[in-house]
Structures are given as C-alpha cells and as structure tokens.
Amino acid sequence: MKGNLEDKIKGIQSHIPELNLTDKEIKSLTHQLELLETMLKELDEIDVENWEPAVTFTRREKA
Amino acid sequence: MKIADVTLAQASRDISSGSISPVDLAEAFFDRIDKLNPKLTAYTLLLKEKALKQAEKAEKEIKQGKRRGPLHGIPLSIKDNIWIKGFPTTAGSKLLAGWVPEYDAAVVERLSDAGAVILGKTNLHEWAKGSSTLNPFYGHTKNPWDISRVPGGSSGGSASAVAASLCLGSLGTDAAGSVRMPASLCGTVGLKPTFARIPHYGVVDGSGSWSLDTIGILTKTSEDAAFLLEALAGPDERDKGSVGLPPLGKVNLNHDLKGLEIGVIKDHFFDICAEEVKKGVEAAVRVFEKLGASVDEVKLPHIRKAPFMWATISRVEAWAAHEKTVRSSPQGYSRGILTRILLGQFIGAHYYLKAQRARAILIKEFEDAFKKLDFMITPATPLPAPTIDDHESGYLDVDGRKVEVGGIYSFLARCTIPINLTGHPAVSTLSGFSKQGVPLGLQIIGKAFQENKILAVSHQFEKATGYVNKHPSL
Numbered sequence: 221m222k223g224n225l226e227d228k229i230k231g232i233q234s235h236i237p238e239l240n241l242t243d244k245e246i247k248s249l250t251h252q253l254e255l256l257e258t259m260l261k262e263l264d265e266i267d268v269e270n271w272e273p274a275v276t277f278t279r280r281e282k283a
Numbered sequence: 284m285k286i287a288d289v290t291l292a293q294a295s296r297d298i299s300s301g302s303i304s305p306v307d308l309a310e311a312f313f314d315r316i317d318k319l320n321p322k323l324t325a326y327t328l329l330l331k332e333k334a335l336k337q338a339e340k341a342e343k344e345i346k347q348g349k350r351r352g353p354l355h356g357i358p359l360s361i362k363d364n365i366w367i368k369g370f371p372t373t374a375g376s377k378l379l380a381g382w383v384p385e386y387d388a389a390v391v392e393r394l395s396d397a398g399a400v401i402l403g404k405t406n407l408h409e410w411a412k413g414s415s416t417l418n419p420f421y422g423h424t425k426n427p428w429d430i431s432r433v434p435g436g437s438s439g440g441s442a443s444a445v446a447a448s449l450c451l452g453s454l455g456t457d458a459a460g461s462v463r464m465p466a467s468l469c470g471t472v473g474l475k476p477t478f479a480r481i482p483h484y485g486v487v488d489g490s491g492s493w494s495l496d497t498i499g500i501l502t503k504t505s506e507d508a509a510f511l512l513e514a515l516a517g518p519d520e521r522d523k524g525s526v527g528l529p530p531l532g533k534v535n536l537n538h539d540l541k542g543l544e545i546g547v548i549k550d551h552f553f554d555i556c557a558e559e560v561k562k563g564v565e566a567a568v569r570v571f572e573k574l575g576a577s578v579d580e581v582k583l584p585h586i587r588k589a590p591f592m593w594a595t596i597s598r599v600e601a602w603a604a605h606e607k608t609v610r611s612s613p614q615g616y617s618r619g620i621l622t623r624i625l626l627g628q629f630i631g632a633h634y635y636l637k638a639q640r641a642r643a644i645l646i647k648e649f650e651d652a653f654k655k656l657d658f659m660i661t662p663a664t665p666l667p668a669p670t671i672d673d674h675e676s677g678y679l680d681v682d683g684r685k686v687e688v689g690g691i692y693s694f695l696a697r698c699t700i701p702i703n704l705t706g707h708p709a710v711s712t713l714s715g716f717s718k719q720g721v722p723l724g725l726q727i728i729g730k731a732f733q734e735n736k737i738l739a740v741s742h743q744f745e746k747a748t749g750y751v752n753k754h755p756s757l
Contacts, residue, residue, distance in 0.1 A: 232625055236613050239621075249622050256598075256626055259691045260634055262591040268640040275651045277546065277579040280568070 225253045286311050287754055291451040291507035295353040298345065305345070305356025309338040309400050312358045316402065316449050319757055322430060324422040325444035327363055329403040330370060334358070337400045344398065353510045355398035360450040362438050363404040363421075364411050364490040365498070367391050374487040375407040375437070377420045378608065378615035388485020389519045390454055390498055397514040402450050405440030409620050411456055411490035412601065413437055414464065414693035415674050419617045423671065426469055427755040428721045432668040435465030435695060437490075438501065442469035445501045447757055452502040452511050458491035458597065459692070460664075460699020462499030463711035467663035467724025468695070470713055472741065472751065474508045475499040475699075476734050478706035479528060481512075482519035489604035492597045494639075495703040504751050505712060505741040509534040512734055529732045538739035541575030543657040551586045552661040552698050557681055560662045563714035563723040567660060570747050581659060583648040588641060589701035594691045595630055595638035596704075602627025623689070642704050649705045653730045658740055662698050663711035663724030669695075698726060708734045712741045713750035722750075 229249055233239055241249065284294070284303055297303040313331055320326050341356035361367060364374040366384035368391075373379045387395070394401065406424045408416050416424040416439025424439040426432040427447040434443040438455025442465035445453050455462040457475040466473025481498040490496075500515070502508045516531040547568060553561055568578050605624045613621055652659065669679050678685050679694060686694050702709045707728050714725035725744075729737035745751045 228629060232628075236610055239613050245618060245622060249625075252622060252626055253629065255691050256629060259591045259594050260630070262588060263595060263634060263637055263641065266585065266588055266637070266641045266644070268637060268644065271584075271644055273647060273651050274584050275648050276582045277652075277655060278582075280547070280578040280580060 225250050228253060286315055287448045289448070289451070290503050291357055291510055292504065294357060294451055295510065298356045299350065305338040305341040305400060306335065308356065309334055309358050309402070312402055312450060319447055319449060323425045323427060323443050323447055325405055325424055325440045325447065325449055326360065326403045327373070327406045327421045327440065328371060330367070330401055334400050334402050341398045341400065351398040352514070354394065354514050356400060357452070358400045358402050358450050359394060360402050360405045360441060360444050360453040361391065362407055362441050362453065362455045364407060364456060364487040365390065365454060366485040367401065367404070370404070372404070372487060373421065374411065374490040375409040375418050375421060376615065378612060379487070380420070386485065389482040389521060390515050391485065393515050405438070405444050405453060407440055408437035409617055411437040411458065411461055412620055412623065414688070414695040416440060416465070417671065417674065426668045426721070427757055428470060428668065429719070431670050432721060433468065433671055433674050435468035435664070435668065437461040439465045441501045442466050442471055442473070445469070445471045445503060446755060448754065452500065452507055455499050455501055456486055456491045456496055457499040457703065458496035459593065459703055460696040461491070462501060463663050463699045463709060463726060464696050466501050466711045467722065468668035470722030470755070472502050472505050472508050473499060473711040474512065474734065474738070475702065475709050476512065476516065477708045477732050479522065479524035480531070480708070480732070480734065481515045482522040482525040484519055484521035492600045493604070494600065495593070495597060505710065505738045505745055506536055508710070509536060509738045512738070532735055534735040534738055536739050536742040538736065539575070540571065540740065540743050543576040544655060545571050545576050545578045546581035546652055546656040546659040547578060548581055548583060548586065548659055548661050550582055551589065551701070554587070555681055555684065555686060555697070556662055556665040557667070559717050560665060560667070560723055564660060564662050564725060567714045567725050567744065570744060574743055574747060579656065581652050581656065583645070583652060585641065585645050585648060586701060589645060589704055590692050590697065592638045592641045592645065593700040593704055595634055596642070598627040599630050599635045645701070646705045649707060658737055659728045661726045661728070663726040664695055665697050666695065667717040667719070667721045667723055702728055707731055708737055710737050710741045712745060715750060
C-alpha cells in the first residue's frame with residue numbers, strides 16, 4: 221500500500237462525497253487499514269516461488 | 284408426528300407411507316412459524332400461497348402413485364440471496380428491497396422438480412458478508428438455543444429455521460463458512476460441498492465472493508443433507524464451473540469407518556479456540572477411534588497463513604463486485620459493511636495474484652495430506668454462539684483472551700475459511716454442548732468430490748453420539 225492512512229481516508233471521502241464519515245468511522249477505518257497492512261505483510265512472507273511440500277503426520281496413540 | 288423433532292428423512296418416510304399428507308405437514312410448519320418466527324426472525328418472507336399449492340400438487344401426485352422421490356412434499360426454506368422467480372430477493376440489503384427476479388435459481392428449479400415445498404426466504408447478514416445475521420434492514424435473527432445469542436452468519440436465518448424446526452432443511456451460501464458456522468452455532472448439520480458441486484446460477488451477484496462461494500445445505504442430520512445433496516448436485520450449463528466435474532454417485536451412509544485414517548489439524552484451528560471446543564474435538568477423536576478409525580495429527584505448513592490469503596481475495600472480489608454501486612449509492616449500505624467493502628480498493632492486483640498463488644500451495648498441502656488420510660477434522664467454530672451484546676461490542680472473549688469480531692476476517696469464521704480456499708467438501712455437525720448448554724461444532728473435511736464419504740462419516744458419528752437428536756426448547 222502506498223501513502224499514509226490519513227491520505228487514504230481523504231481519498232475515499234473525495235471519491236465518494238456523500239460518505240460523510242464520522243470521527244468514529246474514521247477511527248475504525250484507520251484501524252482497519254492498519255490491519256490490512258498487517259495482512260499484506262503476512263502475505264509478503266509467503267515464498268510462492270520456492271517451497272517444498274512438507275506435510276507431516278504424527279500417529280496418535282490410542283488411550 | 285412431533286414437528287419439533289421430526290427429521291426430513293422421517294417426514295419423507297411418513298409421506299411415502301401415507302401417514303402424513305404434504306398439505307397437513309406444510310400447514311403444521313406454517314403454524315409453528317407463526318408462533319416462533321416473531322421471536323427468532325429466521326424468515327423474512329413467507330410464500331404461504333405458493334407453498335400450499337406446491338403441497339396440494341405433491342399430495343395429488345403421491346396419491347396417484349407418482350411420487351417423485353424423497354423430497355416430494357418436504358417443506359424447505361431458501362436463503363434470501365437465492366432467486367425465486369416472482370418473489371422479492373434482497374440479499375439482506377436495503378439496495379435490493381423490492382427487486383424481483385425473473386428466473387428461478389438452478390437449485391430452486393431442482394427443488395421444484397423434486398416436488399419440494401418452499402415455505403419462504405430466510406434472513407441473512409447484509410450482502411452475506413458477516414457472522415451475526417444482525418441485519419439492520421430486515422431484523423436480528425436469534426439463536427433458538429438461547430435467543431440472547433447470535434445464530435452466526437451469514438446464513439443465520441436458515442440455521443435458526445432448521446434448528447427451531449421451522450422447516451426440514453434450508454439452502455444457504457458459504458464463502459467463508461456461512462453455512463457451516465451458523466450450523467455449528469445453532470446445532471444443525473451444515474454441508475459445504477466441493478466448490479461448484481451445486482450450480483451457483485441464481486445467487487445474487489456481490490453476495491458471497493466470486494472464487495470462494497458455494498451453495499450449501501443446512502439440515503437436522505447428515506442423512507437429511509444427503510437427500511438434498513442428491514437432488515441438487517450436478518452440472519448446469521449456466522454455471523460453467525459446475526460442468527465436467529466427477530459425478531456425485533450414490534451416497535452410502537452405512538459406509539464402515541473401520542480402517543479409515545483421520546487427520547486432526549491443530550495448528551491455526553486450536554491456536555485461538557475455547558477449551559470446551561477443543562475438548563469436543565478430542566472427544567470426537569475418541570468416538571472415531573471406537574468406530575475403528577486411526578488418528579494422526581497432521582501439520583500443514585501454510586495453514587496459519589490461510590486467513591490472510593482469504594481476506595485478500597475476498598476483499599478484492601467484494602470491491603470489484605460493489606465498486607459501481609458504492610460510488611453511486613453509498614447510503615444503501617450499512618456503515619459497517621460499506622467500510623469493509625471500501626478497503627478492497629487498497630489491495631493491488633499483485634497482492635491478489637500472490638494470495639491466489641499462495642492458495643494454490645495450500646490446496647497442494649491438503650491434497651498431499653489426503654494421499655494418506657481419508658478425512659480431516661477440526662472445530663467448526665472457535666467458540667460456541669456468543670451473545671448479541673458481546674458480538675455488538677466488537678470483541679469476543681476466548682477463555683480470557685479478547686479477540687476482535689471482525690478484524691482482518693470474521694473471527695467466528697476462523698475455522699471454516701481455510702476450506703473455502705481449498706474448495707474441499709466439509710460438513711459441520713455437533714460435537715457436544717457448552718457449559719451454557721449451547722451447541723459445539725465439529726468440522727469434517729473430505730477429499731474433493733467425496734461428499735458422499737464425509738456425509739457417511741458424519742452420519743456414523745451422529746449415530747454414535749446422538750447429539751443431533753437434542754433440540755432447543757422454545
């Protein structure tokens with residue numbers, strides 16, 4: 221994602237003037253955008269080019 | 284026949300033997316709906332006139348010896364994001380209020396052909412995008428086990444209707460667990476078949492998610508789900524994805540579990556999960572062992588990344604579906620759904636592509652696991668049904684740990700979303716009851732296109748435990 225969170229919210233409001241976000245909604249949206257950044261960082265950590273199939277099994281001993 | 288306890292299978296046998304008529308059955312369900320729906324808001328639209336005509340037709344045909352099959356004369360309901368020709372379909376949105384489809388969905392056609400009686404449309408979370416079915420436009424659906432609790436979502440109306448015996452089965456849609464999760468919270472069976480196994484033609488665009496959504500089935504038992512699946516599965520030219528798939532084959536519920544290999548996935552599923560839910564899964568493992576299966580713990584290296592893949596894909600697909608309408612009519616959405624949809628615009632195409640590539644890795648890991656295993660089990664939800672107050676506060680309590688209801692994804696869908704990514708069939712059934720007496724859910728995941736096998740497994744489990752025979756007192 222590019223730009224800071226405030227710019228993004230301003231961008232949303234300018235595209236959809238009817239939106240009239242309240243302070244509470246802006247706070248919530250800012251939090252959601254922070255979560256979105258976390259989500260994309262998590263995706264960045266996945267190496268989709270170099271991965272080895274590595275499923276493992278551990279047999280459970282019957283009680 | 285006691286309406287509160289009757290299953291689809293039992294009613295079907297009773298209709299076949301002539302001990303109950305489809306008209307009497309439909310009327311008994313409408314009486315029960317009149318009594319209980321004001322308390323539960325499971326239905327948003329009743330189709331009484333049409334349903335009674337369908338029931339009369341079924342009765343006449345059956346008397347003439349022209350019984351069409353096990354669904355003939357059976358009262359069902361349909362989630363309100365699935366088209367029924369000539370009747371309003373809202374997808375839980377104010378924007379679609381009053382819109383009337385000109386065609387039946389493929390599944391509605393198939394149910395009509397099977398002679399089923401459709402009692403009405405059930406409530407859902409707005410645009411099928413949420414986990415509570417607390418709908419600001421069409422009312423708050425309640426959980427029949429405790430009306431201070433949410434039924435889950437987005438097919439919460441369907442789950443509430445089945446659990447309260449306001450119908451004998453219902454169709455929902457599942458892009459994140461919207462069939463299995465409310466089934467788990469309301470103590471019904473919820474089947475999400477393999478992706479595209481049931482044709483999707485006639486589901487409202489923008490509800491669910493393009494590459495993740497599947498029509499699913501909610502019933503009181505797995506035996507009941509098998510009857511519906513047999514009527515609904517199969518190709519339809521209007522849904523190209525449903526064409527050319529392996530046939531369903533006969534569902535054999537008496538399949539022996541001896542010698543089967545079960546995998547329990549704990550990573551991700553047990554990471555943030557109530558202790559009593561974990562105990563329910565562990566108890567289920569012991570039941571399967573008694574039935575002759577062997578159990579492994581299986582580790583899938585990318586499973587903990589599943590929520591991030593899912594959220595990226597679903598948010599981009601939501602923005603793609605809704606952008607035009609959001610720009611023209613933002614006031615037509617509740618604020619919560621609107622802000623969630625808006626976020627999709629900040630995810631670039633390269634992230635969408637990366638999430639789809641990562642999804643392919645996850646699918647490969649499931650396929651590798653299924654080379655050894657016959658099926659896998661997990662909790663169906665990380666918690667039993669939370670209260671409406673807790674859900675509306677925005678936070679839930681998991682044994683003292685505070686979690687967000689709707690952060691990157693809906694927390695209640697935590698256990699179901701990985702299977703929307705992989706597309707495998709999965710069923711939610713009861714693994715017991717919480718300390719507060721509300722249901723706990725077990726998810727059974729099968730190999731692609733082997734719905735018949737997971738239904739057999741869940742049926743055997745239900746027979747061994749009897750949890751599905753307990754119903755809420757209303």
